[in-house]
Amino acid sequence: MLYHLLYSLHEQISFFNVFRYITFRSIGAALTAFLLVITLGPHFIAWLKSRQIGQVVRDDGPESHYSKRGVPTMGGMLILAAVVFTTLLWVDLNNHFVWLILAVLLWFGAIGAYDDYRKIRKQNSKGLGVRGKLLLQAGGAGGAILVLYLLPGFDGQLSLPFFKEIRPDLGAWYCLFAVLVVVGASNAVNLTDGLDGLVTGPVVITGTVYLMFSYLAGHAVLASYLQIPHVPGAGEVAVFTAALVGASLGFLWFNTYPAQVFMGDVGSLAIGAALGMVAIITKQEFLLAIVGGIFVMEALSVILQVGFFKVSGGKRIFLMAPFHHHFEKKGWQEPKVVVRFWIISIVLGLMALATLKLR
Numbered sequence: 001m002l003y004h005l006l007y008s009l010h011e012q013i014s015f016f017n018v019f020r021y022i023t024f025r026s027i028g029a030a031l032t033a034f035l036l037v038i039t040l041g042p043h044f045i046a047w048l049k050s051r052q053i054g055q056v057v058r059d060d061g062p063e064s065h066y067s068k069r070g071v072p073t074m075g076g077m078l079i080l081a082a083v084v085f086t087t088l089l090w091v092d093l094n095n096h097f098v099w100l101i102l103a104v105l106l107w108f109g110a111i112g113a114y115d116d117y118r119k120i121r122k123q124n125s126k127g128l129g130v131r132g133k134l135l136l137q138a139g140g141a142g143g144a145i146l147v148l149y150l151l152p153g154f155d156g157q158l159s160l161p162f163f164k165e166i167r168p169d170l171g172a173w174y175c176l177f178a179v180l181v182v183v184g185a186s187n188a189v190n191l192t193d194g195l196d197g198l199v200t201g202p203v204v205i206t207g208t209v210y211l212m213f214s215y216l217a218g219h220a221v222l223a224s225y226l227q228i229p230h231v232p233g234a235g236e237v238a239v240f241t242a243a244l245v246g247a248s249l250g251f252l253w254f255n256t257y258p259a260q261v262f263m264g265d266v267g268s269l270a271i272g273a274a275l276g277m278v279a280i281i282t283k284q285e286f287l288l289a290i291v292g293g294i295f296v297m298e299a300l301s302v303i304l305q306v307g308f309f310k311v312s313g314g315k316r317i318f319l320m321a322p323f324h325h326h327f328e329k330k331g332w333q334e335p336k337v338v339v340r341f342w343i344i345s346i347v348l349g350l351m352a353l354a355t356l357k358l359r
Helices: 002-009 014-020 022-050 063-068 076-090 096-122 130-150 173-192 200-218 220-226 234-255 264-281 287-291 293-312 324-329 334-354
Strands: none
Touching: 002 014, 002 022, 002 076, 014 022, 022 076, 022 200, 022 234, 076 096, 076 234, 076 264, 096 130, 096 173, 096 234, 096 264, 130 173, 130 264, 173 264, 173 293, 200 220, 200 234, 200 264, 200 287, 200 293, 200 334, 234 264, 264 287, 287 293, 287 334, 293 334, 324 334
């Protein structure tokens, strides 16, 4: 919005020429989203308390989590609102990629909101059924991916980290692969959201890495130099990722231990899906498994735990899954688990950036 309103005045007032630069608008988006969440956070938390929208804790979880019952949840609504408003404020509204990401963000946010609502209403941690949730997720992701695939110039080629010359083309099968990426990322982020601030830190790191890749993918010269896929228009996605990073940092102010508010499924499902869409648009799908390694490990721990439990007749690999609870069961204090997972996420983010040169 600001891009269209103010950049058109750059011939009369030279200062407004800065609005043509994605870097300037990305910084503006990050700061705007951060300030919005920081400013509105206390009022939003108070509103959640007045509505008795409190956390429902699983009965079989760690005993230390019982004290979290009743802590305001669904704080992800504030993140989504800040991200959408900020993105529309700073982005080029003619960019198709951004609209698709926002559509996916809001669709998955609606699924998460309904899931949270059912948990709060029934006062149990089950929420929406797995089959129904996956169908809704796959339907929304499938629609967005189909539109994306039909856009002129978009193809089904994959980009493999560390291998610059290997670009397998999946053709129309790319749509199915992309849906799996979006749905998988959404649920992996959701599974990670189990401790105070645990998911927010890796989201900030992953968003920052993809902010850089979005900008580079949209810049023909830099993309050619670094030998990564050039995706015309992908640069504007950097504005969205900057808004997501800023809003997540603001939310972390209230979500850090001991948390004043939780993100809820409305936030984690939406953010994970949006990151998946960003990975697909920038043609860095497999990079998400590196920079988002924490999310992958959390999801795998659940899959392995459930699978081994069924095959072995009741035995477990971890003391509890997702595996951040495993470390709690071993006696680690919650802040130690969170910070160490953040450290791992930072290392993985650096590894992801290293792929820019190691190709």
